[in-house]
Every structure is written in structure tokens, then in C-alpha cells.
Amino acid sequence: MPQPEPLSDQDIAARLGDLPGWSVSEGLLRRGYHFAGHFPAAAMVLHIAQIQEELGHHAELTLGYNRLAVAVNTHSVGGRITALDFGLAHRIEAIASGHGAD
Numbered sequence: 827m828p829q830p831e832p833l834s835d836q837d838i839a840a841r842l843g844d845l846p847g848w849s850v851s852e853g854l855l856r857r858g859y860h861f862a863g864h865f866p867a868a869a870m871v872l873h874i875a876q877i878q879e880e881l882g883h884h885a886e887l888t889l890g891y892n893r894l895a896v897a898v899n900t901h902s903v904g905g906r907i908t909a910l911d912f913g914l915a916h917r918i919e920a921i922a923s924g925h926g927a928d
């Protein structure tokens with residue numbers, strides 16, 4: 827599979843403009859979600875896992891009681907941020923409201 831290109835800081839800043847709630851820190855594209863309780867948060871983890879397997883691209887998912895933290899970069903290019911990370915973030919955003927995430 828061809829390697830994705832690491833994005834420039836300028837490109838990352840522009841793409842973050844289309845992803846409210848997401849930010850980059852410590853080299854990872856991140857967002858935290860809050861839920862009404864534990865089960866909806868856990869259900870969203872499973873849904874994200876399904877999307878990640880479809881895309882072949884996987885974030886770090888940290889599940890708390892009613893919180894879920896998502897953090898992703900692209901391992902195959904040394905942990906830089908690529909369009910694959912933004913693609914996954916957009917797919918996650920698309921399912922978030924359906925899980926009651928805010």
C-alpha cells in the first residue's frame with residue numbers, strides 16, 4: 827500500500843477548521859467525548875472499532891465511565907499526522923451524535 831504523506835502544520839490547521847472539538851497535541855489528532863453513562867460510551871468504542879477495521883486505520887481509544895478519548899496518528903510514517911487520521915476523525919464525528927456523544 828502506498829504510504830500517506832505527513833501533512834504540513836498549515837494543512838493540519840486548515841483541516842482542523844472542518845473538525846470542531848478536535849485538536850492536535852503531543853503529535854496526535856485528538857477529541858474527547860462525553861456520554862450519559864458507561865454503556866453508550868462502550869457502544870461507541872465498538873462502532874469505532876468496526877470503522878477502523880473497515881479503514882485499516884486505528885486510533886488509541888481510552889474508555890472511562892462516561893468518557894471516551896480518541897487519539898490518532900499514522901504509525902507507518904513514524905507517528906506523523908496524515909489524511910488517514912483526518913479521514914478516521916470525520917468517520918467518528920459522523921457517528922458521534924447517534925451515540926449521544928458530546
Ligand SMILES: C[C@H](O)[C@H](O)[C@H]1CNC2=NC(N)=NC(=O)C2=N1
Pocket residue numbers: 882883884885898899900901902903
Ligand atoms: C497492515 C495494517 O493496515 C497497518 O498496520 C495499519 C493498521 N492500522 C494503523 N493505524 C494507524 N493509526 N497507523 C498505521 O500506520 C496503521 N497501519
